[in-house]
Structures are given as C-alpha cells and as structure tokens.
Amino acid sequence: MSEQLDYTKLIEQSDYQKKMAAEKSVELIEDGMIIGLGSGSTVYWMLKRLGERVKEGLVVKGIPSSKRTAGWADEFGIPLTGFHEAMQLDLAIDGADEIDGDLNLIKGGGGSLVREKIVNAAANRLIIIADKSKMVSHLGESALPVEVLPFGWEITAKHISQLGCVTTLRKKKKEVFISDNGNYILDCQFDHIADPKSLHESLKLLVGVVETGLFIGMTEQVIIGENETIKIIYS
Numbered sequence: 690m691s692e693q694l695d696y697t698k699l700i701e702q703s704d705y706q707k708k709m710a711a712e713k714s715v716e717l718i719e720d721g722m723i724i725g726l727g728s729g730s731t732v733y734w735m736l737k738r739l740g741e742r743v744k745e746g747l748v749v750k751g752i753p754s755s756k757r758t759a760g761w762a763d764e765f766g767i768p769l770t771g772f773h774e775a776m777q778l779d780l781a782i783d784g785a786d787e788i789d790g791d792l793n794l795i796k797g798g799g800g801s802l803v804r805e806k807i808v809n810a811a812a813n814r815l816i817i818i819a820d821k822s823k824m825v826s827h828l829g830e831s832a833l834p835v836e837v838l839p840f841g842w843e844i845t846a847k848h849i850s851q852l853g854c855v856t857t858l859r860k861k862k863k864e865v866f867i868s869d870n871g872n873y874i875l876d877c878q879f880d881h882i883a884d885p886k887s888l889h890e891s892l893k894l895l896v897g898v899v900e901t902g903l904f905i906g907m908t909e910q911v912i913i914g915e916n917e918t919i920k921i922i923y924s
C-alpha cells in the first residue's frame with residue numbers, strides 16, 4: 690500500500706516539474722513570433738500556458754512537430770501555420786528523453802523525432818524543457834529511437850545492430866507503431882554512446898534510416914524543473 694502511494698507521488702512530482710519548466714519557457718515568447726511547437730507531455734503544459742497568453746492577446750503562430758501537438762494547439766486556441774508561410778522560426782520549444790552535459794539530446798520517445806528535427810533545425814533558438822530526471826552524464830541510458838522505412842526494416846535493423854546495439858521494433862498495444870510519416874521506429878539500446886555525433890553520422894549513412902533521435906549541437910538553453918525551483922542551463 691505504501692509502495693503504491695510513493696509511486697503515485699513520484700509521477701505527480703515529475704509532472705509538476707515538467708509543468709514548471711514548460712510555463713517558464715512561455716515567458717520567452719514575444720508578440721509576433723513564429724514558434725516551433727515540440728511534442729510530448731512537457732510540451733503539453735507549454736501549449737496550455739501559451740494558449741492562455743494567446744487568449745490574453747499575444748499574437749503568435751506555431752508550427753507543430755506532430756499531429757498530437759497540432760490537436761492540442763487547436764484545443765488551446767493557438768494559431769498554426771506551416772513552412773509555406775515561414776521558413777525561419779524565432780524559437781522552438783521542445784521536450785527531450787535525455788540531455789547530456791553538452792546539451793546534446795536523445796529524442797523520439799513519443800515517435801515524433803523526424804518532424805521535431807525539421808522544426809527545431811529551422812528555429813533561430815531551441816529551448817528544451819524537461820523534468821530533472823532527463824539529465825544524464827552520458828547519452829544512451831535509454832534506447833535511441835531511429836526512424837526507418839517500413840520496406841526492408843529487418844535488414845536496416847541488422848545493419849544498425851552491427852553498430853553495437855540491440856534493436857527493438859517499437860509496438861503500441863501489440864501493433865507496430867507507425868510514425869506521423871508512415872514509418873517504423875527502431876529503439877536501439879547501446880551500452881554507452883561514447884561519441885553521439887559520430888554515431889549519428891554512421892546511422893545516417895545506412896540505407897533505410899530516415900533520421901536518428903540524436904540532436905547534436907542544436908540546443909541553446911535547457912529549462913529544468915527541479916522540485917520547487919527552475920534551473921536554466923545555457924550552451
């Protein structure tokens with residue numbers, strides 16, 4: 690019974706930290722900006738707060754990095770646009786699964802890594818929001834998501850595993866998970882990612898690989914919710 694209670698408390702605590710970091714990030718949004726809208730549960734809180742500011746009169750447009758984010762933005766009244774209207778974004782705000790000391794990231798836990806990378810790369814500044822559990826000394830504690838074409842995914846998985854990992858085809862409710870782009874995700878568990886940049890480059894050379902969840906040298910600032918406080922880390 691007490692174990693059950695502790696577990697519930699932990700969930701609530703990490704959610705609270707995500708909300709604090711997310712709300713802090715919305716302070717960086719100014720009138721007239723085009724914003725890259727990331728994906729995930731931390732971004733949910735950012736969208737909720739941004740929606741409140743839009744209702745108060747803030748004029749912004751967002752480019753969503755997933756269908757789910759587009760749905761939430763709609764729900765909160767945040768106007769959306771696309772790259773046909775804006776090729777350069779003022780700011781992107783996104784979550785992460787792991788963040789190392791150089792602010793390199795693993796992303797794609799929610800399966801939106803390709804669109805997230807396109808949106809984040811088009812932004813002048815990338816702000817990452819997270820709870821403190823996401824900070825790691827080295828990337829690779831959790832599996833690295835890699836989006837691959839469905840055709841021949843088995844052979845792509847074999848080539849990826851030859852780089853020194855165990856690959857698992859992502860499933861959701863026993864069905865193969867399909868990304869917003871109609872592709873598969875391979876979750877690749879390495880012992881330790883010693884050199885994230887060269888791993889990313891090696892993966893990108895493999896036919897069938899669409900994109901990796903390694904986001905190297907893109908982050909300007911990380912906002913971490915830590916218990917009752919906020920920690921900001923600059924690159």
Ligand SMILES: O=C(CO)[C@H](O)[C@H](O)COP(=O)(O)O
Nearest residue numbers: 729730731784797798799801
């Ligand atoms: O990369 C992502 C989705 O593809 C998310 O940003 C990442 O998984 C973090 O999610 P959460 O905020 O729910 O912890």
